[in-house]
Amino acid sequence: MTVESTAARKTTRRSSGTKRTASASTSTTKKATAKPATASEPELVQLLTPEGERVQHPDYDIDLSAEELRGLYRDMVLTRRFDAEATALQRQGELGLWASLLGQEAAQIGSGRALRDDDYVFPTYREHGVAWCRGVDPTNLLGMFRGVNNGGWDPSTNNFHLYTIVLGSQTLHATGYAMGIAKDGADSAVLAYFGDGASSQGDVNEAFVFSAVYNAPVVFFCQNNQWAISEPIEKQTRVPLYQRARGFGFPGVRVDGNDVLACLAVTRSALERARRGEGPTLIEAFTYRMAAHTTSDDPTRYRRDAEREAWEAKDPILRLKAYMENEGHADAAFFEELEAESETLGKQVREVVRAMPVPEHMAMFDHTYADGHALVDEERAQYAAYQASFEGGEAE
């Protein structure tokens, strides 16, 4: 383990348990300032501590109304509920697979709510919270995981690209798209998501080179959730990921990925910078994958419970709830109504998934190429022969 990654873990442990003295001595928490990072600690932009105390940052300020805060809270709660429902549906055999975003709600809602409608998003396979912010019907996310369609939404409707499973490839798509809109003279920006594991992909590094050299209006949003399936972050890098940007010639910033306010402020600022024609930014959202990599994975085989427990103390939803309650930004009725809304969403998700029509088997070959392809034709014929070999004509 390197000196810097050791320092990062020390920061993690220290900030998870202890309360700052400022919160005990004053009821008006807004005057507190974040503890400056020491020379050995990588900087982390934070506006809301794990205890729900509002702190200031010299470069990133944000002033949100109570209504906006409640909106961010609602987004996170409903996204978590949707995610839990999808995990349960997989366990009941209704989905083939699910990649949970549990723990990453603040990173996704904060960055997703920083976008303008005309901005464009390139997600991985875990960006359910960002999809929510873009207005993609959450049940549309589930068709691919049920195996009844190849994507499930039209990217151009919500400026939200299809989920991408080939790690990092979407960062190149995003860079090319950003170069294109810049040539068109648009003042919109592109937000590309990827993970700590994907940061090791050649595609991501090529995207950094091209976006820097062409000053492309793209923001790279890396959710460092500490794990790439069973590989820890220490196996991906010898420097904090955000520091890599410097070598490519653009700024990098590490943000507390469990702090929705900080994620919103930092992403908003980076998108504005891109729109001004000042080029790319790398945001490293320091967070944690609380669940398994996917429902096919068993993290108890490779990581300790204590690590997960330390991150539980930094839950993104609980800290915003504590802040809103302390400051009187939400009352009991708000939380009760939201609970009822979550129940309704869960019920709706279950009903829609179970009612999804089973596609005709041969349809999976239809949209591979716009104009057909000899190899696909051969595969289609082979598959048709295989289906015909079953008694009654077709396998269930």
Ligand SMILES: Cc1ncc(C[n+]2csc(CCOP(=O)(O)OP(=O)(O)O)c2C)c(N)n1
């Ligand atoms: C090019 C490529 N190599 C390997 C895989 C297999 N794979 C799927 S997810 C994953 C780990 C990704 O980790 P990370 O980028 O940190 O994202 P996270 O799943 O933690 O959100 C791997 C290796 C893949 N999908 N694509």
Ligand SMILES: [Mg+2]
């Ligand atoms: Mg990861």
